[in-house]
Amino acid sequence: MSDAGSAVPIPLAPPVAERRPVTTTHHGRERTDEYDWLRAKDDPAVLAHLEAENEWTRTRTAHLSDLRATIFAEIKARTRETDLSVPTRVRGYWYYGRSFEGRQYGASCRVPVAGPEDWTPPQPAEDADPDQPALPGEQVLLDLNELAEGHDFFSLGGSAVSPDDAMLAYATDVVGDERYTVRFLDLGSGDLLEDRLEGVLGGVTWGGTPDHCYYSTVDDAWRPDKVWRHRLGTPQSDDELVFHETDARYTVGVGRTRSQRYVVVAAGSRTTTEYHLLDARDASAAPTCFATRRDGVEYSLDHILVAGEDRFLVLHNAAGPEFELGLTGSVPSTVEDWAPLLAHDSAVRLEDVDAFAGHVVVSQRSEGRTRLRVLGLGSDPDSPVVEDRLLDLGGELATVGAGSSPSFDQPVFRVGMTSMSQPSSVYDVDLVSLEARLLKQAPVLGGYDADDYQEHRLWATAPDGTQVPMSLVVRRDARGADGTGTVPVVLYGYGSYEASMDPYFSVPRLSLLDRGAAFVIAHVRGGGEMGRHWYDDGKLEHKQHTFDDFIACARHLVDTGWTTADRIVAQGGSAGGLLMGAVANQAPDAFGGILAEVPFVDTLTTMLDATLPLTVGEYDEWGNPDGDPAAYDRIAGYAPYDNLADLPYPPILAITSLNDTRVLYVEPAKWVARLRAVAPGADVLLRTEMAAGHGGVSGRYRAWEEVAFSLAWVMDRLGIAGVRPASAPAGALDAAAAGSTAGSVTT
Numbered sequence: 001m002s003d004a005g006s007a008v009p010i011p012l013a014p015p016v017a018e019r020r021p022v023t024t025t026h027h028g029r030e031r032t033d034e035y036d037w038l039r040a041k042d043d044p045a046v047l048a049h050l051e052a053e054n055e056w057t058r059t060r061t062a063h064l065s066d067l068r069a070t071i072f073a074e075i076k077a078r079t080r081e082t083d084l085s086v087p088t089r090v091r092g093y094w095y096y097g098r099s100f101e102g103r104q105y106g107a108s109c110r111v112p113v114a115g116p117e118d119w120t121p122p123q124p125a126e127d128a129d130p131d132q133p134a135l136p137g138e139q140v141l142l143d144l145n146e147l148a149e150g151h152d153f154f155s156l157g158g159s160a161v162s163p164d165d166a167m168l169a170y171a172t173d174v175v176g177d178e179r180y181t182v183r184f185l186d187l188g189s190g191d192l193l194e195d196r197l198e199g200v201l202g203g204v205t206w207g208g209t210p211d212h213c214y215y216s217t218v219d220d221a222w223r224p225d226k227v228w229r230h231r232l233g234t235p236q237s238d239d240e241l242v243f244h245e246t247d248a249r250y251t252v253g254v255g256r257t258r259s260q261r262y263v264v265v266a267a268g269s270r271t272t273t274e275y276h277l278l279d280a281r282d283a284s285a286a287p288t289c290f291a292t293r294r295d296g297v298e299y300s301l302d303h304i305l306v307a308g309e310d311r312f313l314v315l316h317n318a319a320g321p322e323f324e325l326g327l328t329g330s331v332p333s334t335v336e337d338w339a340p341l342l343a344h345d346s347a348v349r350l351e352d353v354d355a356f357a358g359h360v361v362v363s364q365r366s367e368g369r370t371r372l373r374v375l376g377l378g379s380d381p382d383s384p385v386v387e388d389r390l391l392d393l394g395g396e397l398a399t400v401g402a403g404s405s406p407s408f409d410q411p412v413f414r415v416g417m418t419s420m421s422q423p424s425s426v427y428d429v430d431l432v433s434l435e436a437r438l439l440k441q442a443p444v445l446g447g448y449d450a451d452d453y454q455e456h457r458l459w460a461t462a463p464d465g466t467q468v469p470m471s472l473v474v475r476r477d478a479r480g481a482d483g484t485g486t487v488p489v490v491l492y493g494y495g496s497y498e499a500s501m502d503p504y505f506s507v508p509r510l511s512l513l514d515r516g517a518a519f520v521i522a523h524v525r526g527g528g529e530m531g532r533h534w535y536d537d538g539k540l541e542h543k544q545h546t547f548d549d550f551i552a553c554a555r556h557l558v559d560t561g562w563t564t565a566d567r568i569v570a571q572g573g574s575a576g577g578l579l580m581g582a583v584a585n586q587a588p589d590a591f592g593g594i595l596a597e598v599p600f601v602d603t604l605t606t607m608l609d610a611t612l613p614l615t616v617g618e619y620d621e622w623g624n625p626d627g628d629p630a631a632y633d634r635i636a637g638y639a640p641y642d643n644l645a646d647l648p649y650p651p652i653l654a655i656t657s658l659n660d661t662r663v664l665y666v667e668p669a670k671w672v673a674r675l676r677a678v679a680p681g682a683d684v685l686l687r688t689e690m691a692a693g694h695g696g697v698s699g700r701y702r703a704w705e706e707v708a709f710s711l712a713w714v715m716d717r718l719g720i721a722g723v724r725p726a727s728a729p730a731g732a733l734d735a736a737a738a739g740s741t742a743g744s745v746t747t
Contacts, residue, residue, distance in 0.1 A: 010059055014684075015052040017673035018045075026608065027629040029636070033605065035673045039666035041658070050658070050669065053686040057653075060685055064712040067721050071708040074511045077729035080443045082130040086426045087121040088404045088414070089113060091165055094122060100130045104699030105144035108159065111137045119412055121428075121439055141168055141187065148174075152691035153659070153698045158203015161187075162210035163260070167232075169213060171203040176659035176693025178202075182215065184232065197236050204230070205254050207263060208280030214242065214254045214263055222613035222661055224251045227265050231283065243267070243276060243287055248616040256280060257303040258355055259408045261310075264301070270620030273298045277331065291333050294318075299335075302355040309381040313341070313360060315353050320344035321532040325353060325362065329381065341375070341385050349531040354402050357409040359431045360385075363402055368457075368469050368529050370400045370502060372415065374434060391434055393417055393427070397455045397471055399502040412437075420473035420503045420519070421453040444507060446729025452476060453513065455503070458520075460549070460556035466537075468549045469529065470556075471503045474518035475726060488517040488567040488718035489557055491591075495526035495546040496575035497621060498535035508707045514725035517718055518562065524549035524579075539621055541634060547582045554583075554590040566592040569714050573597030574663055574694070577654075581640025581671065584649055593717030594652045595710060598660055598694055601640040602667040604632075613661050641671050644678045651683040653713050655706075662694040685713075 019034040040046050081101035087094035092113055099106040111122065124134040141159075148154035157171030157180040168187055171180035182197035182204055197204070197215060201224045204213040212231050219225045227243040230236065242265065245252045249269040256263050257280075265276040265287055272295055276287035290301060290312070299316035314326040318335040322345060326338025342350060342362065352363040362373040376387030394400045394417045403414030403426065412428040415436065423442040429435070458470040479485040490512060494501050501521050509519055523529040526538025526546040538546045554570070557563050570591045572580045577599020584594050600606070607625050610616050623631030636642050652675070654668040665688055672686040687709070715721045 011052070011056050014056045014676060015049060016676070017049055017669075019677070024608075026626065027632055029632065031604075031636075031642070033670075034677075035670040036605070036666075038669045038673065039664065041665075050665070050686075050688045050690070053669070053672070054688055054690075057685045057687045061709070061713060064716055064721065067712040067715065068705070068708045071508070071511045071711050072704055074446075074725070074728060075508050075704045075708065078444055078446045078448065078507050078510060080445060082128070083443070084124050084128075084134050086414075086439045087111075087135075088406065089119065089121070089410070090161065090406050093161075093165060094135075095161075096134075098130075098134055099700075100145075103145050104701055105148055105154065107140050107144060108142040109134070109138050109140050111135045111139070119410060119428075139187070141185070142170060147172060148699070153693070155693070155695075155698055157200075160204060160206055160213075162206050162213075163208060164210045167193075167210055169204045169206070171200055173693075176657060176691065176698075177661045178693060179218070179661075193232065195230070195232055195234075195236075197230060197239075201253075205256050205263060207283060208260060209283060212283040214265075216252055216254055221248070221611055221616070223248065223617060224253060227252055227254045229283070242278070248610070249619065251617055258406065259303045259305065261303050266300075267293070268298070269617060271296055271298065273300065275299070275301055289332055291335070294335065297335060300353070302353055304355045304360070304377070304384075305357070306377060306381040306384045307379045311381055311384070313353050313355055314338045315350060317532070320346065321536065322346055322348060323350040323532070325350055327382070327384070339382065342373075342388075347531075349528070351528075352402065354405060354413065355408075356405075356413065356431060359413075361402055361405075361413055361431075365500070365529070365531065368523065369396060370398075370500075372400055372402060374431065376432075389434060391415070391429060391436075393429075393436055394419070397457060397503050398422070399504060418503070418505045420455050420471060420505060420521075421450045423448075423450075423505045442505070444510075447727065448510070452727065458556065458560075460522075460552040462525075462545065462549050462552045464545070464548070466525070466545070466549070468525070468552060469523045470553055471521045471523070472518055472562075473503075473509075473513065473520075475513050475516065477726065478513075478516045478518065484561060486561065486563050486567065488569075488720055489520055489563045490517060490569050490571055490714060490718075491520045491522055491550075491554055491557070492571045492576075493522040493524050493550045493553075493579050494572060494574075494576040495522075495524040495538055495550070495579055497526075498528035498532065499575075500528040502529065508704070508711060510727075511711060511725065512715065514727050515715060515720040515723040516726070517715075517720060520553070520557065522550050522553040524553070540623055540631075543622070543634070543638060546579060547586055547638065550579055550583055551587045551590055554587070565590050567718055569593040569595060569717050571595040571597070571714070573599065575600050577601060577663070577668075578603055578640065582638050582643075584652065585640060585643045585645070585647065586638075588647050588649050591650045593650050593714065595714060596652065596654045596668065597710075598656050598663045599640075599654060599668050599671070600663045601671040603639040604635045604642055606664075606667070607635060612664070641667070641674060644671075644675050646679050649675070649679055649682045649684070651685075651717055653685045653687070653710070655687045655689075655710065657689040657693055658691070660694045 020037045021034045023032045085097040087096040093110040095110045128134045151174040153176045155173040159170040168185040171182045180200045184193040201216045204215045206213045216224045225245045228239040230239045245267045250267045263278040263280045267274045274293035275290040278285040302313045324344040325342040328337045330337045348366045354361040360375040372391040377384040378386035398419045403416045405413040415427045418424040425441040426439045427436045456472040460468045577596040580596040581601040625632035656665045656668045
């Protein structure tokens with residue numbers, strides 16, 4: 001979307017979508033949909049309608065153009081545009097990414113390690129010339145700006161270096177539909193091989209030798225269902241099918257154990273998993289099933305060596321919902337073979353395992369807090385744990401997680417830590433001593449001081465008495481001298497798929513906080529913040545809890561004096577967009593505005609159509625309304641599109657992307673069309689990115705513009721659009737006033 005250079009007449013009223021009623025019947029229930037014709041993506045009438053909606057949104061937000069420029073300038077001024085990620089060692093090289101001032105995309109680079117014992121990442125000079133190597137011996141592997149040239153959208157998927165470090169496989173998407181093309185680059189000559197893999201999901205996994213790799217593709221419903229083996233120098237048509245998952249509830253993926261010993265094919269539904277192993281060194285190996293799927297049993301695995309003997313760590317829920325860590329030497333095996341290393345504990349959710357030569361790092365959470373646990377291994381192959389320690393890093397509201405540590409025999413492991421006031425920090429932690437060494441904290445320019453902000457953990461009471469946690473960040477001076485004044489609030493929520501929305505830092509968010517607003521994450525049921533039970537209590541027949549929790553959080557902020565209802569903007573995307581649509585119907589008085597990003601608002605239509613991407617695999621999350629009348633009634637009872645009525649809705653901004661394959665653009669397009677029809681007084685806007693996918697536009701400056709657009713609308717709703725920020729980066733406001741934006745990008 002662009003505000004400038006349009007010859008289209010300024011619209012005086014919002015678009016009115018034509019009504020073309022279609023009635024369907026399921027389980028004896030009739031349902032009429034007047035706007036399903038909008039799903040015809042290539043129909044000129046549909047595209048014209050979306051463009052008309054964009055024009056209306058441009059008109060209604062034209063008064064915010066200066067504010068958008070200001071927010072963009074603030075983000076830019078706080079960001080070190082020429083920067084280097086912390087290098088990660090893989091075999092004989094340090095790999096890192098570089099960003100450059102004025103360029104949308106970065107570059108992938110590497111330098112040789114100094115020697116076998118070199119585990120200290122090299123550090124560039126802070127004033128390194130962006131047009132010169134950042135480190136001695138730098139080799140630029142990929143310049144993403146060159147790859148993106150000529151494309152409105154560009155995304156780099158997976159990239160992986162071959163086991164001999166001589167070849168780079170990389171995947172690109174220039175549409176936004178998350179279907180990638182893989183190319184192979186000879187890192188010695190700089191030449192591309194003729195090999196070309198189309199329709200790949202994400203990227204490739206190398207075998208244990210540099211002559212073959214593995215990748216997955218999708219079926220007609222865009223479900224990842226096949227794993228293939230490719231031999232370099234041969235056409236894709238000759239690739240060997242290694243695994244085919246025929247059950248439409250399951251998706252497949254492929255990876256490799258950190259020990260490099262096995263290629264792993266994973267097949268999983270929402271409630272059941274199954275793994276298959278291939279010898280990574282054998283380019284003709286057939287997969288061996290590790291443990292046959294058993295309904296309701298989820299497991300993941302990693303390979304370790306104890307006293308030279310093969311053992312497998314199995315993280316599974318066969319012993320309880322919060323998972324247990326087991327050990328086995330049997331392949332194939334069953335759950336009965338998995339001897340407990342960390343027994344199930346109802347108060348501790350075990351989430352992930354990283355295996356190293358002499359240690360195991362376990363990612364876990366309890367009471368809403370993320371923790372890392374380090375197990376020391378001894379010489380007994382069947383009872384190897386000789387030490388069990390918790391890594392003490394970060395405070396109560398900090399989020400701590402294992403980072404990239406690709407080498408099996410490395411003496412340190414990478415850890416990331418952040419909070420809502422602390423920028424992301426990267427540490428290397430010694431596996432023996434647990435001594436943490438800070439490698440880098442993400443720079444925030446413009447005089448940022450974390451002490452200017454305070455974080456709070458709040459608890460709301462849901463209608464059934466459940467205590468729902470919230471994480472809040474606000475400037476210390478925002479509530480006045482006595483600290484009791486009200487502030488405008490952005491209340492963010494998700495609440496699906498056991499995805500945990502843990503506290504995190506955001507540079508763009510500072511533009512909101514410095515104008516006196518608070519940002520709050522509602523950790524509602526359906527997410528995983530409080531463990532597996534938290535997820536189970538917010539899906540299927542318990543889905544209403546997600547909506548109840550979010551509304552309770554909004555009411556709590558008002559009842560405890562933080563804000564007033566008209567000064568709360570609710571925000572959520574994807575499944576969080578379903579949350580936005582549901583609470584808009586159920587409690588429109590609780591919010592002063594709603595920002596719904598790529599929102600899953602036509603839930604019933606999508607779940608009734610098994611040909612759509614993701615639908616069948618989502619039955620365990622939402623239910624199967626086509627085969628189960630109870631599931632139909634349940635989803636129909638909360639689906640935002642089906643429950644629109646002539647209600648006093650707060651202003652709503654819906655943002656979507658034409659090429660989104662996860663939540664199709666038609667869902668918010670229909671939702672907005674019907675909302676205007678049934679609630680004529682509603683103030684609702686639709687913005688469709690015409691060259692983007694589920695994650696929005698590509699390129700960092702375009703992404704900042706997208707954020708600035710949303711934030712300006714939010715600030716307008718909160719009544720702080722005209723507020724001068726308490727702490728603006730030097731020069732940001734002047735740059736905005738001068739209309740300065742990098743790369744001549746438009747809003």
